Amino acid sequence: MxxxxxxxxxxxxxxxxxxxxxxxxxxxxxxxRKAASYxxxxxxxxxxxxxxxxxxxxxxxxxxxxxxxxxxxxQDLSVAGAGGGLKGARxxxxxxxxxxxxxxxxxxxxxxxxxxxxxxxxxGSHGGADFAALCGALAQGGYRFGALAMDAALFLPQSRPxxxxxxAREEIHIPEALLGAGPQAPFHTPALRRAAAALPLxxxxxxxWWRPPPPPTRSLVLADLIEEAPGLPWDSPEETGKLLAxxxxxxxxxxxxAQAEGLRRVGTLYxxxxxxxGTGGKIQRAEIRFDGLAGCLRTxxxxxxxxxxxxxxxxxxRSRLLSPRETARLMGLDDAYRLPPTQGAAYHLTGDGxxxxxxxxxARHLFExxxxxxxxxxxxxxxxxx
Numbered sequence: 001m002x003x004x005x006x007x008x009x010x011x012x013x014x015x016x017x018x019x020x021x022x023x024x025x026x027x028x029x030x031x032x033r034k035a036a037s038y039x040x041x042x043x044x045x046x047x048x049x050x051x052x053x054x055x056x057x058x059x060x061x062x063x064x065x066x067x068x069x070x071x072x073x074x075q076d077l078s079v080a081g082a083g084g085g086l087k088g089a090r091x092x093x094x095x096x097x098x099x100x101x102x103x104x105x106x107x108x109x110x111x112x113x114x115x116x117x118x119x120x121x122x123x124g125s126h127g128g129a130d131f132a133a134l135c136g137a138l139a140q141g142g143y144r145f146g147a148l149a150m151d152a153a154l155f156l157p158q159s160r161p162x163x164x165x166x167x168a169r170e171e172i173h174i175p176e177a178l179l180g181a182g183p184q185a186p187f188h189t190p191a192l193r194r195a196a197a198a199l200p201l202x203x204x205x206x207x208x209w210w211r212p213p214p215p216p217t218r219s220l221v222l223a224d225l226i227e228e229a230p231g232l233p234w235d236s237p238e239e240t241g242k243l244l245a246x247x248x249x250x251x252x253x254x255x256x257x258a259q260a261e262g263l264r265r266v267g268t269l270y271x272x273x274x275x276x277x278g279t280g281g282k283i284q285r286a287e288i289r290f291d292g293l294a295g296c297l298r299t300x301x302x303x304x305x306x307x308x309x310x311x312x313x314x315x316x317x318r319s320r321l322l323s324p325r326e327t328a329r330l331m332g333l334d335d336a337y338r339l340p341p342t343q344g345a346a347y348h349l350t351g352d353g354x355x356x357x358x359x360x361x362x363a364r365h366l367f368e369x370x371x372x373x374x375x376x377x378x379x380x381x382x383x384x385x386x
Contacts, residue, residue, distance in 0.1 A: 002371055004067040005111065007053060007097050011037040011349045014069045016333060017359025021368075026061050028053055033345050034352075040338045054096035058103045066371050068111035070097055071354045074119040085130040098137050105141060112172060112374060113367055114138065116165040117354050120149060123163065123195040131195045132203065134165055139206040143167030144174070146208035147196065148187040152355035154215050157222040158294045158330040160355055163192075164362065166210060168370055173377045178369055180211040187212065212365035215357075221292035223266040225329040226309065233320060240319040243269065243308065246286035254288050258312040268294045269308040269319070294322070294330050299351040300344055324350070332356035
């Protein structure tokens, strides 16, 4: 049994991905609604602490964790955000989290592995300075580290590329099978390679190239996850017609091609603000995809963030918002996972989470082998000392 802390825990999707072989010692989030979901799904064992991460003390983090997981807020690092980076009000919460990790390290209780998850925009935020700051924190904190760009689309029918920065304590023996001599596809993208090459020399000396295997080819497609339960709020024909009218010609052509096939096709649609080539002003457009993937789930900050499905069966067209249960399935949560009672809260929970199968892949192919190697080497070090 391995022990972990889960920071910025949301509804516990990292916990879902780690699985039953992992024991949570501490979970933390400042959102009361997410805290309620966490406790609803994972019980009232007392490990959850509601409140700002800045208020946590080392005394509230029991034992020594094998893993500290932190999916810290992305708003200031996203290309769609305000650009505050690690100095922003939300993404800047990394700093108090890291001060807690450093305090644990000073007590000899630094987590053996630290995993940071955020958007790929982190790589270029402030010209790469924010990525360098994260890597520098790990390096100065006694960790060797490596970064992976992983898209949930390899595991689930959702396009959700994310950055995973994973550090291992310097004293841990790392099996050669977990490392590559340099960057390799599919998890080391050109943008990641450029960001790594730009790191300061002192930081780059602790850089690793993790080498988890790619997952088996995904067979699941979006249509497999769509609910057909009675009572789902489908749009009226008039509302569906409005969506079609908002499409530019290339997207209307996609719908027509799907209709011509005569088969059941499920696409996802986002509303986007685009520049009108005729007037030069801004216009709202509906953009459709029929590649078997949902677009990246988001929190429901506005109408354009809510994802619509369009079901095409010959001449028949039906549209509606993705249901909360469908968004949970797109994050790899099974149907036993209890969602918040309101639609908005459920969208916020799933849109703000980490895809559970990606976490399981990392646990199976990196975290667990690392911990097994660490445990195997401890008796050897003890015998040598004696």
